[in-house]
Amino acid sequence: MAFRFTALAVAAVLATLLPLAVRADDSAALPEWMLSAGIPLLAHGDDPIPTWSVTALVSTEMLPRYSGSSSLQLRAYPLIDIRYKDVAFASAVEGIGVNLLHSHNVRAGFAFNYDSGRSPSDAPQLRGTDRLRPAPDAKAFVDYVLFPVVLRADIRHTLGGTPGWIADTASYVPVFYSDQLVIFCGVSLTWADRRSMNAHYGIDAAASAASGLPVYQASAGLRSGSIGTDLTWTLNEHWLLNVTASAQRLGAQASHSPLVTNRIEPASTLTLGYTF
Numbered sequence: 001m002a003f004r005f006t007a008l009a010v011a012a013v014l015a016t017l018l019p020l021a022v023r024a025d026d027s028a029a030l031p032e033w034m035l036s037a038g039i040p041l042l043a044h045g046d047d048p049i050p051t052w053s054v055t056a057l058v059s060t061e062m063l064p065r066y067s068g069s070s071s072l073q074l075r076a077y078p079l080i081d082i083r084y085k086d087v088a089f090a091s092a093v094e095g096i097g098v099n100l101l102h103s104h105n106v107r108a109g110f111a112f113n114y115d116s117g118r119s120p121s122d123a124p125q126l127r128g129t130d131r132l133r134p135a136p137d138a139k140a141f142v143d144y145v146l147f148p149v150v151l152r153a154d155i156r157h158t159l160g161g162t163p164g165w166i167a168d169t170a171s172y173v174p175v176f177y178s179d180q181l182v183i184f185c186g187v188s189l190t191w192a193d194r195r196s197m198n199a200h201y202g203i204d205a206a207a208s209a210a211s212g213l214p215v216y217q218a219s220a221g222l223r224s225g226s227i228g229t230d231l232t233w234t235l236n237e238h239w240l241l242n243v244t245a246s247a248q249r250l251g252a253q254a255s256h257s258p259l260v261t262n263r264i265e266p267a268s269t270l271t272l273g274y275t276f
Contacts, residue, residue, distance in 0.1 A: 030246050030267045031188045031226045033152050033170035035094050038184060040107045040143040040150050053083040057273035065123045067200055068250060068260030108142040115158050125259055128211025132199060135161025149173045164196025184230040192223040201257035213258040222251040242271040
């Protein structure tokens with residue numbers, strides 16, 4: 001069964017335009033697969049992938065103030081996404097990257113993005129903790145299509161900012177699609193090494209003395225598991241509406257941190273876009 005290109009392409013482009021602020025604290029981000037949901041399926045569409053794709057949007061998001069926070073914050077801002085065939089992209093969230101492999105069933109490459117870090121002033125619970133400096137980050141990724149299921153894996157590392165490595169594994173599928181509406185649902189797991197875990201959830205002796213919280217050291221392992229859905233409605237030839245929602249549950253090493261006041265982290269976005 002083949003997809004019609006229009007609705008699927010809209011869903012794929014909008015999924016890459018999730019707000020830049022989800023990168024503010026990497027561990028509070030929406031599931032990684034949502035940043036490129038549907039793009040590996042474009043090769044299965046009825047129409048050829050366009051040479052150039054440009055989309056401008058206005059988006060709002062509701063996310064925790066930091067990973068483990070019980071307080072949510074609402075933000076809104078404009079976004080843009082530019083793609084050249086299935087070879088290169090400059091995306092508000094997926095970053096600036098190249099697909100080194102872009103066959104019928106495989107999409108693999110690397111991208112550079114920006115992580116704006118985390119400040120002790122972001123929430124009262126973070127006072128006295130270490131600042132996570134803003135810095136560029138690098139990511140290698142691979143998507144494999146067992147039509148219509150997409151399997152994804154990636155590994156990420158911030159260059160000069162938050163220490164450590166983070167990896168994701170995910171699977172998602174279009175549960176409904178038509179000329180105007182596409183809905184994806186998926187699940188994912190996020191893993192982190194010891195340095196990354198402790199950067200986000202650990203409290204060393206100095207931070208303990210400054211914050212009054214007990215010392216806590218986390219081990220490498222499963223950081224979180226999540227479920228999510230992505231809905232895109234094509235209003236007409238140019239206007240699009242995208243809604244995403246997800247819930248992430250922190251793993252044991254993260255959730256036992258004194259910084260964590262909520263193990264379940266909801267997140268959602270609402271985006272209105274115009275395609276040229």
